[in-house]
Each structure stands twice: as structure tokens, then as C-alpha cells.
Amino acid sequence: xxxxxxxxxxxxxxxxGFWAGQAARLSWLHDPPRPVLSQxxxxxxxxWFRGGRLNTSWLCLDxxxxxxxxxxxxxxxxxxxxxxxxxxxxxxxxDLTARLAGGLRAQGVEQGDRVIIYMPNMPEAVVAMLACARxxxxxxxxxGGFAPPELAVRIDDAQPRAxxxxxxxxxxxxxxxxxxxxxxxxxLATHRPACVVVSxxxxxxxxxxxxxxxxxxxxxxxxxxxxxxxxxxxxxxPVEAVPVDGTAPxxxxxxxxxxxxxxxxxxxxxxxxxxxxxxxxxxxxxxxGETIFSGSDIGWxxxxxYIVYGPLLLGATTVLFEGKPVRTPDAGTFWRLCADYGVxxxxxxxxxxxxxxxxxxxxxxxxxxxxxxxxxxxxxxxxCDPATYDWAGELLGVPVVDHWWQTESGWPxxxxxxxxxxxxxxxxxxxxxxxxxxxxQILDEEGQPVPAGTTGLVALRLPLPxxxxxxxxxxxxxxxxxxxxxFPGYYLSGDGGYRDEAGYCYIMGRxxxxxxxxxxxxxTGELEEIVAAHPAVAECAVLGLHDELRGQVPVGLVVLKDxxxxxxxxxxxxxxxxxxxxxxxxxxxxxxxxxxxxPKTRSGKILRKTLRLLxxxxxxxxxxxxxxxxxxxxxxxxxxxxxxxxxxTPPPGPTLAQSATSSGRGGA
Ligand code: COA
Ligand code: AMP
Numbered sequence: 001x002x003x004x005x006x007x008x009x010x011x012x013x014x015x016x017g018f019w020a021g022q023a024a025r026l027s028w029l030h031d032p033p034r035p036v037l038s039q040x041x042x043x044x045x046x047x048w049f050r051g052g053r054l055n056t057s058w059l060c061l062d063x064x065x066x067x068x069x070x071x072x073x074x075x076x077x078x079x080x081x082x083x084x085x086x087x088x089x090x091x092x093x094x095d096l097t098a099r100l101a102g103g104l105r106a107q108g109v110e111q112g113d114r115v116i117i118y119m120p121n122m123p124e125a126v127v128a129m130l131a132c133a134r135x136x137x138x139x140x141x142x143x144g145g146f147a148p149p150e151l152a153v154r155i156d157d158a159q160p161r162a163x164x165x166x167x168x169x170x171x172x173x174x175x176x177x178x179x180x181x182x183x184x185x186x187x188l189a190t191h192r193p194a195c196v197v198v199s200x201x202x203x204x205x206x207x208x209x210x211x212x213x214x215x216x217x218x219x220x221x222x223x224x225x226x227x228x229x230x231x232x233x234x235x236x237x238p239v240e241a242v243p244v245d246g247t248a249p250x251x252x253x254x255x256x257x258x259x260x261x262x263x264x265x266x267x268x269x270x271x272x273x274x275x276x277x278x279x280x281x282x283x284x285x286x287x288x289g290e291t292i293f294s295g296s297d298i299g300w301x302x303x304x305x306y307i308v309y310g311p312l313l314l315g316a317t318t319v320l321f322e323g324k325p326v327r328t329p330d331a332g333t334f335w336r337l338c339a340d341y342g343v344x345x346x347x348x349x350x351x352x353x354x355x356x357x358x359x360x361x362x363x364x365x366x367x368x369x370x371x372x373x374x375x376x377x378x379x380x381x382x383x384c385d386p387a388t389y390d391w392a393g394e395l396l397g398v399p400v401v402d403h404w405w406q407t408e409s410g411w412p413x414x415x416x417x418x419x420x421x422x423x424x425x426x427x428x429x430x431x432x433x434x435x436x437x438x439x440x441q442i443l444d445e446e447g448q449p450v451p452a453g454t455t456g457l458v459a460l461r462l463p464l465p466x467x468x469x470x471x472x473x474x475x476x477x478x479x480x481x482x483x484x485x486x487f488p489g490y491y492l493s494g495d496g497g498y499r500d501e502a503g504y505c506y507i508m509g510r511x512x513x514x515x516x517x518x519x520x521x522x523x524t525g526e527l528e529e530i531v532a533a534h535p536a537v538a539e540c541a542v543l544g545l546h547d548e549l550r551g552q553v554p555v556g557l558v559v560l561k562d563x564x565x566x567x568x569x570x571x572x573x574x575x576x577x578x579x580x581x582x583x584x585x586x587x588x589x590x591x592x593x594x595x596x597x598x599p600k601t602r603s604g605k606i607l608r609k610t611l612r613l614l615x616x617x618x619x620x621x622x623x624x625x626x627x628x629x630x631x632x633x634x635x636x637x638x639x640x641x642x643x644x645x646x647x648x649t650p651p652p653g654p655t656l657a658q659s660a661t662s663s664g665r666g667g668a
Pocket of ligand 1: 144145146295380520584585586587
């Protein structure tokens with residue numbers, strides 16, 4: 001039996017050797033990968049498994065059907081919001097996938113083409129992902145909660161040949177028609193896909209238009225877009241999986257950066273399959289034939305890796321849940337799912353547990369269900385506060401594993417790897433130890449490793465293991481600048497944290513303008529661009545403030561233009577509406593306050609970090625570079641009047657130490 005200690009050491013000492021061993025556990029369709037690890041000549045970026053030929057869809061489906069799992073459930077779909085439950089065996093999922101792939105090919109989708117998928121958690125979405133993978137086409141799933149402008153940006157960046165959407169999604173209290181959102185996005189976008197495939201939902205069918213709406217004024221010529229029914233595509237003859245190179249892109253997943261332009265994280269077939277297959281056993285301790293329920297959305301990295309690809313690569317059963325942890329219909333939903341499907345591993349965000357705890361603090365609903373199959377609760381997506389961690393552990397009586405990763409990595413970087421008997425056990429507040437493959441270092445501002453107990457920038461020594469992003473979609477320069485330039489030889493995660501004497505690592509939060517709202521990653525820079533575009537706003541700061549339920553929520557502080565006479569409440573409503581229209585309701589931007597001025601450094605940088613600490617009622621040092629410290633007391637008074645943030649500590653007075661560093665944009 002391999003040990004964590006031995007595998008961790010081997011993965012750092014000889015990455016190519018270690019991952020060649022893991023790759024050998026997969027069936028490569030033709031040649032085994034050679035070389036296992038290489039570097040691109042032009043960029044120097046590392047690439048895994050070039051020359052190997054495989055197909056992820058084949059590994060997820062055909063392989064298992066041919067190896068005794070044809071009649072095993074691959075996916076349980078459970079949707080309390082639409083009152084539908086249905087299970088799919090591996091054979092059924094393969095059949096649907098192969099036929100949809102045939103239908104997509106008939107619409108002109110071929111290897112290398114991009115396909116945007118804009119759908120909620122429904123089986124047709126999983127089939128769409130697998131069908132794209134089968135053809136060697138590159139899917140890009142866009143979270144259904146994003147508004148048309150966000151979708152339009154992704155359409156223009158990915159340039160898809162097809163968009164696959166649902167006619168509607170279902171929120172707790174209302175259907176959300178998706179097709180009009182796609183049409184609005186197409187009207188905003190420059191690129192025009194050849195077809196839009198619509199999966200009809202009984203509760204809210206869509207009338208398919210004859211052609212796309214008139215495009216926004218553009219100099220680029222647009223072709224017509226056909227609208228076709230998903231069911232029609234399923235009438236096609238099934239097609240075989242197309243073997244692709246290990247470095248061929250499987251998907252693009254856009255995530256928030258520090259600007260309004262999202263980053264297109266690329267995932268490749270070879271590294272992704274090897275890493276996820278490994279993680280299922282090593283990190284999650286799951287065996288083929290067992291069941292995992294990831295309470296997330298297929299629009300996020302967790303959904304890609306641990307609702308869809310990881311479980312299917314392993315030959316496990318996945319639970320696809322369309323609903324929320326609460327109010328669909330109650331805070332016992334997750335426990336009901338665990339009991340009904342014999343879930344062995346439950347994965348969700350701490351926010352979901354906080355929401356359940358708020359509605360059922362004594363955990364009475366959990367006691368109604370048989371949770372005897374559950375072995376572990378995994379939590380990620382945001383920092384897990386010890387109170388939530390302890391509550392869940394006591395309630396469920398199983399180890400709770402807080403673990404850390406990002407869209408960029410695609411699989412856990414820090415965890416207690418429960419698949420190894422010698423792995424250090426989980427501990428409240430810590431996201432665990434580095435997972436084999438990740439040479440994690442905590443660095444100071446000069447890029448030097450800091451001693452245990454000292455907080456610094458969380459970085460990973462290159463090469464990153466398989467499965468992590470090799471680059472950003474069509475933007476090597478941005479990949480280099482955003483992640484690699486600051487400290488040569490390292491990937492910079494954007495998080496701050498520390499490691500204690502025992503080797504446990506603690507992730508304390510972002511050091512950039514990214515915030516985490518209910519486990520969803522958002523850019524305050526993007527929100528500021530939207531708020532600043534309001535005609536009455538002279539300048540603004542959007543801060544991620546502490547929130548009991550969602551971890552953080554964005555709040556705007558705005559300075560009005562001279563002569564603007566809008567009442568504060570009217571302005572707030574308009575700004576809230578603007579963000580809903582531009583980003584989506586999921587941003588949870590619900591408060592904005594008018595202030596007379598914003599604190600700045602003498603060189604004109606807004607002191608956002610100071611503002612956030614002030615609003616959260618945390619202690620802080622007044623930056624020595626501030627132009628006028630009196631502004632802080634003024635702003636605190638506004639926050640108190642508006643009931644925004646904690647705002648309960650006294651304003652910083654002259655007794656507080658003057659900080660030597662500015663905490664303007666980008667400051668840690
Ligand atoms: N399509 C359209 N709208 C959506 C949406 C979607 N897919 N997802 C969310 N929204 C809307 C909601 O309807 C809500 O709109 P409202 O402001 O009009 O009420 C808004 O976006 C905020 O949504 P949400 O944060 O989901 O709020 P909620 O009150 O409905 O639920 C939680 C709160 C905590 C239960 C929920 O955020 C949750 O389940 N969080 C876990 C997150 C998670 O799994 N993250 C993935 C990383 S692991
Ligand atoms: P995303 O790319 O949306 O998955 O968000 C990744 C970010 O979420 C990370 O950079 C962290 O800031 C945060 N995050 C994820 N998991 C954890 C965790 N276990 N503890 C603390 N922060 C986390």
C-alpha cells in the first residue's frame with residue numbers, strides 16, 4: 001500500500017515518474033504518452049502527456065460499459081424544484097452521449113470546435129459535456145446565474161460553433177427562462193454561433209425562433225444562427241469517441257480575475273483524466289461502484305470535476321441535484337439525498353452548511369435519515385469557519401475535510417488525503433497538507449519562503465501537476481503575467497496563508513480583488529466598473545464585506561458627481577439593478593452608500609483594504625500614505641447610519657500605529 005509520505009516525496013522528487021505511474025492506471029486508446037512531461041518551446045509552459053491518445057468521454061463511459069458496469073447507475077438525477085427523479089445506468093448515459101454527439105456532428109461540430117453550455121444541473125447538461133468531449137470539441141459551461149453580458153463576453157472569447165441551452169432553469173420560487181437570456185447575449189456578442197440547441201423543459205418550454213435576433217452594430221459579418229431542438233439531435237446515429245492528444249483541450253471554464261474580463265481556464269484531456277482519477281481515490285477515498293454527491297453546480301469547477309468527470313472516470317455513481325441546500329423543500333434535503341442514494345462522500349461549500357445550520361440549528365432533520373453510508377464530508381470553495389466545521393462534524397459523526405483548490409487547479413491542492421492510511425487527519429481551520437504533486441510554499445513579498453507560522457503568499461513550485469491549467473484560452477501572455485511573472489519558477493495562487501509547525505496549512509483569503517460570495521468567485525474590479533458607469537457616480541469602491549451566510553457580499557461606496565441630485569435610496573436601487581443586469585443576481589450586490597469622499601493614498605490610490613477592515617469592524621493601522629485620515633471617521637458614520645457592515649469598532653485614532661505600507665489595489 002502506498003503511503004502519503006512516500007507518494008508526496010516521490011511526486012516532488014520525480015514528477016514525471018510519479019505521474020507516469022498514475023497514467024498507467026488509465027486506458028490510453030492508442031500510444032502511451034511520450035514524453036510524460038514536456039515544455040512548450042515558445043512559452044516554456046509545462047505540458048503533460050503529449051503524444052498520448054485518449055478520449056475522456058470514452059474513459060468515462062465506454063470503458064466502464066465494456067468492463068462490467070453497463071447496468072450500474074452512473075448518475076442519479078434528483079430535482080425537488082421540478083419534482084423529477086431519474087437514474088441513468090452507464091449504458092444509458094453512453095447511449096445518450098453517443099447519439100447527442102452524432103447530432104452535434106450533423107450540426108457541424110467537429111474536433112477542436114468550442115461549444116458553450118448554458119444549462120442548470122440537469123442530465124441533458126452532463127450528456128452535452130460528455131458528447132462534446134466525445135467529438136474532441138471543447139465545451140465551456142457558463143453558470144446559469146450569469147446575466148447576458150457575462151454570457152456574451154464568453155461567447156466572444158470562446159467563439160463557439162454551437163450553444164446548448166435549456167429552455168429554462170428553476171430557482172426556489174420561480175422559473176428562469178434561459179432562451180431569452182441567450183438571445184440577449186447573442187445580440188450583444190460579435191461572434192455568431194452556427195446553431196443554438198435548446199433542451200425543452202416541461203414547466204417552461206421555449207418557442208424556437210426561426211433565426212437569431214438582429215445583431216448589435218458591428219463591422220464583422222455574421223452568419224445566421226439555427227435554433228434546433230435537443231431531442232432532434234438525439235435522433236442521430238451514435239458516434240464513436242474521437243481519440244485526441246493528451247494535450248488537446250477538453251474544456252474552457254471562465255473564472256473571475258481582477259478585471260471585468262474573465263479568465264478562460266483551459267483543461268486538457270490527458271492531465272485532467274489522470275489527475276481526477278487519482279484524486280478520487282487518494283483525496284476522497286472513493287472506490288469504483290461507490291457514490292458521491294457534490295452539492296454544487298456544473299457551472300463551477302467543483303461541478304466539472306466532482307459531479308461529472310471525477311466520479312465517472314472512477315466508475316462511481318454521481319448524484320446530480322437541482323435545488324438548494326435549504327427551502328427545496330427544507331434544510332434536510334442534503335441528508336435525504338445521502339440516505340436515498342447511499343452516499344459515501346458528500347462534498348459542498350461551507351455556505352451550504354451555514355444555510356442548513358441557520359434553518360435547523362439542532363440538526364433535527366438530519367436525524368430523520370439513515371446516514372450510515374456516509375464516510376466523509378468534504379468542504380471547499382471558501383474558508384470554513386471552525387464553528388461550521390464543528391457543527392457539521394458533530395451532527396454527522398464523520399470526519400469533515402476542509403480542503404483547498406481553485407478553478408485553475410481543477411482538483412485539490414491542500415487536503416487530508418483520506419485515501420492514504422497515514423495522511424494527517426483533518427483539523428478545524430486548516431485546509432490540510434499539500435496533496436501529492438503540489439510543492440506548496442508560503443512566500444514573502446520578495447519571493448522567499450517564510451518560516452512556519454508566518455503569513456505570506458501561497459505559491460506552488462513549477463511544474464504544476466497534471467490537471468492544472470496549462471495556460472489561459474488563447475492568452476499565453478495573460479497566463480504568464482497573472483500567475484508566473486511575479487516569482488519565476490512559481491505559480492501564484494492569489495491567496496494568502498501560513499503553515500504551522502506541524503505542517504498544517506491555513507488559507508486566510510485572497511490578496512487581490514477577488515471575493516468569494518457563497519462559494520462563487522467574483523471580481524470587485526468588475527463590479528466597480530459597472531457601478532462607476534452610472535451617470536451620477538464620480539468614483540466608487542466595491543468591497544467584499546463579511547457575511548454570516550455567504551462568507552462575503554459586495555457593498556458599494558460611491559461618491560456622487562458634482563450636481564448629481566439623486567436620493568441615496570434611488571441610486572442604490574439603480575446600482576443594484578445594474579449589477580443584476582450586467583453580472584446576475586448571484587453577485588448578491590444589494591447595498592450601496594453615498595459617501596462624500598474616499599480615502600486615498602497621496603498618489604491617488606483608493607485604500608480599499610483599509611475600507612474593508614473599517615467596515616468589517618476589524619483592527620487596522622491607518623496607512624501612513626493616507627491623504628486625510630479624517631475621511632475614515634466620516635465613512636464609518638455613514639456605514640453606521642446605513643447599517644452596513646459591522647462598523648462597530650471606534651474609528652481609528654491617532655494612537656493607532658501608522659502602517660508603513662499602502663493597502664491600495666493589489667496590496668496583500
Ligand atoms: N440561475 C438564475 N438565478 C440564480 C441562479 C441560477 N442558476 N443561482 C442563483 N440565482 C439567483 C437566486 O435566485 C438569487 O436571486 P434573488 O436575489 O432574486 O433572490 C440570487 O441569485 C442569489 O442566489 P443564492 O446565493 O443561491 O441565494 P439563495 O438565497 O437562493 O441561496 C444558499 C443561498 C447559501 C443556499 C446558496 O447560495 C447555496 O446553495 N450556496 C452554496 C454554493 C455552492 O454550492 N457553491 C459552489 C462552490 S462549491
Ligand atoms: P474558485 O476558483 O471559484 O474555486 O475559487 C477559488 C478560491 O476560493 C481560492 O483561491 C480561495 O480564495 C477560495 N477557497 C477555496 N477553497 C478554500 C478553502 N478550503 N479555504 C479557504 N479558501 C478557499
